[in-house]
Amino acid sequence: xxxxxxxxxxxxxxxTQLREAWSGQQHVDLITDAVTRALLGTGLTxxxxxxxxxxxxxxLDGRSISNxxxxxxxxxxxxxxxxxxxxxxxxxIYAATKVASxxxxxxxxxxxxxxxxxxxxxxxxxxxxxxxxxxxGLNKRTSAGLMxxxxxxxSHADEADLALIASHDWKRGSANSFVEGASDYSxxxxxxxxxxxxxxxxxxxxxxxxxxxxxxxxxxxxxRKLSDAPVWITGMGSSMESQFMAERAxxxxxxxxxxxxxxxxxxxxxxxxxxxxxEVSATSxxxxxxxxxxxxxxxxxxxxxxxxxxxxxxNPSGGAIPADxxxxxxxxxxxxxxxxxxxxxxxxxxxxxxxxxxxGLGMQTHSVFTLEV
Amino acid sequence: MTNVAITGVGQxxxxxxxxxxxxxxxxxxxxxxxxxxxxLTMDDIDSVVVCTGPVLFAAVNQPEKWLVDAIGARxxxxxxxxxxxxxxxxxxxxxVNQIKGGFADRVLVVAYDKLSEGALQYSxxxxxxxxxxxxxxxxxxxxxxxxxxxxxxxxxxTEEAAALVSVxxxxxxxxxxxxxxxxxxTVEEVLASRPLCWPxxxxxxxxxxxxxxxxxxxxxxxxxxxxxxxWIRGMAYYSEAENAANRSMLQSExxxxxxxxxxxxxxxxxxxxxxxxxxxxxPYTCFELSYYESLGLCEPGGAAALIESGAxxxxxxxxxxxxxxxxGANPIGATALIRLAxxxxxxxxxxxxxxxxxxxxxxxxxxxxxxxxxxxxxxxxxxG
Numbered sequence: 065x066x067x068x069x070x071x072x073x074x075x076x077x078x079x080t081q082l083r084e085a086w087s088g089q090q091h092v093d094l095i096t097d098a099v100t101r102a103l104l105g106t107g108l109t110x111x112x113x114x115x116x117x118x119x120x121x122x123x124l125d126g127r128s129i130s131n132x133x134x135x136x137x138x139x140x141x142x143x144x145x146x147x148x149x150x151x152x153x154x155x156x157i158y159a160a161t162k163v164a165s166x167x168x169x170x171x172x173x174x175x176x177x178x179x180x181x182x183x184x185x186x187x188x189x190x191x192x193x194x195x196x197x198x199x200x201g202l203n204k205r206t207s208a209g210l211m212x213x214x215x216x217x218x219s220h221a222d223e224a225d226l227a228l229i230a231s232h233d234w235k236r237g238s239a240n241s242f243v244e245g246a247s248d249y250s251x252x253x254x255x256x257x258x259x260x261x262x263x264x265x266x267x268x269x270x271x272x273x274x275x276x277x278x279x280x281x282x283x284x285x286x287x288r289k290l291s292d293a294p295v296w297i298t299g300m301g302s303s304m305e306s307q308f309m310a311e312r313a314x315x316x317x318x319x320x321x322x323x324x325x326x327x328x329x330x331x332x333x334x335x336x337x338x339x340x341x342x343e344v345s346a347t348s349x350x351x352x353x354x355x356x357x358x359x360x361x362x363x364x365x366x367x368x369x370x371x372x373x374x375x376x377x378x379n380p381s382g383g384a385i386p387a388d389x390x391x392x393x394x395x396x397x398x399x400x401x402x403x404x405x406x407x408x409x410x411x412x413x414x415x416x417x418x419x420x421x422x423x424g425l426g427m428q429t430h431s432v433f434t435l436e437v
Numbered sequence: 438m439t440n441v442a443i444t445g446v447g448q449x450x451x452x453x454x455x456x457x458x459x460x461x462x463x464x465x466x467x468x469x470x471x472x473x474x475x476x477l478t479m480d481d482i483d484s485v486v487v488c489t490g491p492v493l494f495a496a497v498n499q500p501e502k503w504l505v506d507a508i509g510a511r512x513x514x515x516x517x518x519x520x521x522x523x524x525x526x527x528x529x530x531x532x533v534n535q536i537k538g539g540f541a542d543r544v545l546v547v548a549y550d551k552l553s554e555g556a557l558q559y560s561x562x563x564x565x566x567x568x569x570x571x572x573x574x575x576x577x578x579x580x581x582x583x584x585x586x587x588x589x590x591x592x593x594x595t596e597e598a599a600a601l602v603s604v605x606x607x608x609x610x611x612x613x614x615x616x617x618x619x620x621x622x623t624v625e626e627v628l629a630s631r632p633l634c635w636p637x638x639x640x641x642x643x644x645x646x647x648x649x650x651x652x653x654x655x656x657x658x659x660x661x662x663x664x665x666x667x668w669i670r671g672m673a674y675y676s677e678a679e680n681a682a683n684r685s686m687l688q689s690e691x692x693x694x695x696x697x698x699x700x701x702x703x704x705x706x707x708x709x710x711x712x713x714x715x716x717x718x719x720p721y722t723c724f725e726l727s728y729y730e731s732l733g734l735c736e737p738g739g740a741a742a743l744i745e746s747g748a749x750x751x752x753x754x755x756x757x758x759x760x761x762x763x764x765g766a767n768p769i770g771a772t773a774l775i776r777l778a779x780x781x782x783x784x785x786x787x788x789x790x791x792x793x794x795x796x797x798x799x800x801x802x803x804x805x806x807x808x809x810x811x812x813x814x815x816x817x818x819x820x821g
Binding site for chain 1: 438439459461484491492493494496497498499501502503505506510511512513514515516517518519520521527530531534535537538539540560561562563564565566567673674675676677678679690691694805806807809810
């Protein structure tokens with residue numbers, strides 16, 4: 065960020081458990097739980113929060129201006145509030161700029177989804193513009209399959225590489241107590257699962273889950289009071305691709321690379337290999353591989369090797385494959401990365417992280433954060 | 438922290454049904470005009486903020502994903518901010534924060550709705566809680582009528598006073614080349630018009646329009662080459678959680694809070710005296726009266742006397758909606774940004790047929806939701 069602006073840190077964050085269906089809880093219950101626990105133990109109360117930015121989807125919620133119904137749960141009563149109808153990491157960009165400008169000292173970012181109450185494929189299908197993209201049946205599954213085919217054709221990677229990434233994510237997800245019902249799938253399990261969007265198998269598409277996450281951002285003076293080692297946001301970038309699949313470069317995510325380049329430039333990161341930890345979003349393992357490559361963590365077509373190599377810890381939480389709370393996925397990644405850097409998740413040697421969020425059909429838009437302690 | 442200026446604005450010719458363009462073609466029309474006005478191209482734009490009404494209005498989810506191609510914004514940061522009817526202002530505020538927070542130097546804010554492509558009141562009805570609200574709340578008119586009814590008794594916002602809002606704004610819209618409805622009415626005609634949800638009658642209600650607006654925001658450095666920037670002196674957008682018994686039906690608390698913050702930012706202590714021109718987003722006539730009071734243009738209960746005095750007409754000392762306001766055109770997702778663009782044009786001296794003489798300070802208001810999301814901005818011809 066520029067010299068004239070405030071440094072911004074992630075000072076606290078919390079999430080609900082991510083479940084296929086949070087049947088006993090309404091949206092407001094999940095949001096309240098995340099917000100309450102994000103503030104817990106910080107010494108901050110809602111009175112200290114200067115702005116609330118929230119990310120959810122009217123379509124998934126089945127409700128117009130759905131933020132209106134959740135303002136009380138979000139603690140936004142008589143506060144500045146805005147809805148960014150995109151993945152939560154894009155909401156975090158808004159909140160971070162607000163703090164960086166000096167307009168507020170503390171910002172609360174909230175993201176949630178309850179896809180168990182919706183038809184998820186309709187959410188994706190209605191993103192496609194109605195004249196050329198929608199009639200051919202583009203949705204999450206078909207767009208992911210097309211992109212995976214392009215990825216395999218454009219690189220040396222094969223189906224075993226994709227299965228390796230899937231198995232990695234499921235294993236890590238199964239060890240994550242905030243992810244319910246994720247099994248410890250092996251590469252063989254993945255390859256034995258049903259082919260759902262050739263070349264992708266059932267266990268290679270992200271699993272939609274219900275959940276909410278809340279992140280508290282603060283300006284430097286407050287961040288230093290709250291922590292000996294604040295997690296600083298050192299860079300942010302965002303970029304949107306063309307909607308039209310045929311317009312996109314096959315086998316890569318150019319917009320993700322642009323977002324990463326912007327974030328790295330702002331953070332002064334010249335070599336992505338200096339990053340210790342990556343938390344990335346994806347709707348399929350092929351998408352995840354392309355994100356890892358666009359972030360510069362692996363060379364083109366070599367994402368699988370980067371997981372096997374382990375010099376950069378990729379998706380220690382399991383990432384989005386075992387648990388994809390759609391509008392909250394990127395903000396969960398920010399929470400997970402900040403948790404590890406701060407030592408709140410146990411002792412860690414990681415000092416620098418990259419966080420990624422995506423949105424749209426075929427991961428059309430991307431945001432990238434760099435964090436440091 | 439840099440100052441932020443409006444260096445270009447553009448809007449479409451609004452209509453009930455624009456069959457000549459798609460949704461994104463409509464938005465593009467406003468973008469092209471704003472870029473021309475600012476003497477810039479998309480190459481000069483760092484970031485784009487898109488604003489629309491609820492996506493159910495036009496049945497395209499996340500429409501910015503489609504718009505990106507129509508406006509040549511591929512590989513730029515593009516994000517949509519949606520906050521009900523006031524979304525255009527919420528989006529402008531996001532853009533201002535991007536500049537002040539060092540994320541961008543020039544932001545294009547584009548707001549639009551193509552209401553001819555959806556079922557408006559049906560879509561709005563889904564705003565309410567599916568268990569406790571939707572059974573009896575239909576559209577946005579019911580509770581608006583209830584609020585007006587309460588204000589009628591306590592604050593004297595009579596049907597005649599509200600009719601004057603319709604008369605004034607529809608008269609002003611005659612001067613606006615972009616307006617969708619150009620037809621003067623009399624107080625008698627408003628009072629005799631068909632009741633839709635009493636006391637709201639047909640001529641208390643603005644039209645339903647297709648339309649778009651675009652505004653280019655620039656940092657102080659980026660605005661240097663601009664001949665006539667409008668400086669944003671204050672901007673805020675506040676919410677109110679309850680839609681229940683403990684809300685004030687008489688004054689809009691979120692609007693009062695937003696106005697208080699914005700006036701403090703802009704150094705305004707007496708808006709009636711210090712502000713030269715006002716644009717408000719009036720979904721029904723009765724709301725304009727309410728805004729006079731919450732914005733501090735008069736005392737609580739003074740709105741009826743204020744409009745009766747003629748002070749809010751184009752020749753008055755505090756003109757409100759010289760563009761015609763929503764009565765001239767109401768493409769909901771764009772309406773708030775149109776109000777901001779209109780006051781910017783006033784302080785830039787570019788408001789054409791309805792230019793207020795020597796306008797230096799402009800005030801705008803916008804809002805949405807169930808009248809619980811409320812924003813305010815002050816623009817000026819000087820940085821301050």
